[in-house]
Amino acid sequence: MERLIQKIIKTYKKHDQIDQSQEAILEYGIYLIFSTILGAICTLGVSILLGIFSIVAMILLTMSILRYVSGGAHFIKMGHCIFMTVVITNTMGLVVQYIPISFGGIFTLSLFCFIFALRNILRYAPADTPQKPIDNKHHRKKLRQQSLVLICIWFIGVILSFVNDWKTTSKVLLATTLAIAWQCFTLTPKGYQFYAQIDTFFEKIKGKKQKKEAL
Amino acid sequence: MKKIGVKLLQLSMLIITFFAVSTAASASSIMGYQPKMPVELQKKL
Numbered sequence: 618m619e620r621l622i623q624k625i626i627k628t629y630k631k632h633d634q635i636d637q638s639q640e641a642i643l644e645y646g647i648y649l650i651f652s653t654i655l656g657a658i659c660t661l662g663v664s665i666l667l668g669i670f671s672i673v674a675m676i677l678l679t680m681s682i683l684r685y686v687s688g689g690a691h692f693i694k695m696g697h698c699i700f701m702t703v704v705i706t707n708t709m710g711l712v713v714q715y716i717p718i719s720f721g722g723i724f725t726l727s728l729f730c731f732i733f734a735l736r737n738i739l740r741y742a743p744a745d746t747p748q749k750p751i752d753n754k755h756h757r758k759k760l761r762q763q764s765l766v767l768i769c770i771w772f773i774g775v776i777l778s779f780v781n782d783w784k785t786t787s788k789v790l791l792a793t794t795l796a797i798a799w800q801c802f803t804l805t806p807k808g809y810q811f812y813a814q815i816d817t818f819f820e821k822i823k824g825k826k827q828k829k830e831a832l
Numbered sequence: 833m834k835k836i837g838v839k840l841l842q843l844s845m846l847i848i849t850f851f852a853v854s855t856a857a858s859a860s861s862i863m864g865y866q867p868k869m870p871v872e873l874q875k876k877l
Binding site: 694 | 838848853855
């Protein structure tokens with residue numbers, strides 16, 4: 618991946634004059650675009666195979682939008698992130714598709730999820746990482762407010778669906794509920810711990826593989 | 833033809849820069865992977 622990115626930057630350098638700061642920004646942007654596109658292709662590809670494309674697309678979109686403003690835990694490697702996104706979103710998709718929950722049950726779940734989300738956003742959002750710290754107080758306040766607005770808009774939608782008895786939206790409601798619940802879990806210290814444990818687990822597997830290859 | 837190629841390259845640079853700057857202004861990247869934000873971008877914010 619590193620080599621490919623360097624090749625792309627070399628191509629830019631050949632045809633255009635770019636200074637060191639522009640190069641650093643480009644490298645950062647290419648990393649972000651690659652991880653986003655690769656993650657989306659792998660996740661949606663698996664969802665097509667499982668026949669749950671629209672549900673998984675909804676989950677992915679909800680998680681991404683909320684993550685953009687609320688932050689959350691991150692993996693240390695792109696591969697870990699892509700693998701876990703595929704597993705988590707598709708598992709949620711399968712739950713939405715195959716586990717029958719009544720419309721009232723979904724509303725109750727959404728209500729609990731709303732309370733859980735409010736608590737976590739007020740306490741932890743925006744949850745930053747050492748790779749991208751958010752130090753500015755004003756910026757932090759703005760991002761927290763945006764997260765709260767998003768959650769409130771979502772819950773107004775849930776209430777409207779329930780009051781008008783729009784049963785056709787039940788899968789959408791359950792998918793977004795699960796996505797928001799997971800995203801809000803990643804804001805908490807336990808969420809960070811979970812991501813770190815997954816990272817350690819993958820690194821251990823890699824270490825064992827490398828040892829075997831060396832032998 | 834070559835001119836169009838260069839223009840496309842510049843356009844892609846613009847899109848990548850926009851993506852980088854907008855992510856820098858947000859809380860985090862939209863996927864579960866967050867590369868280290870360059871100092872140059874931190875200064876610009």
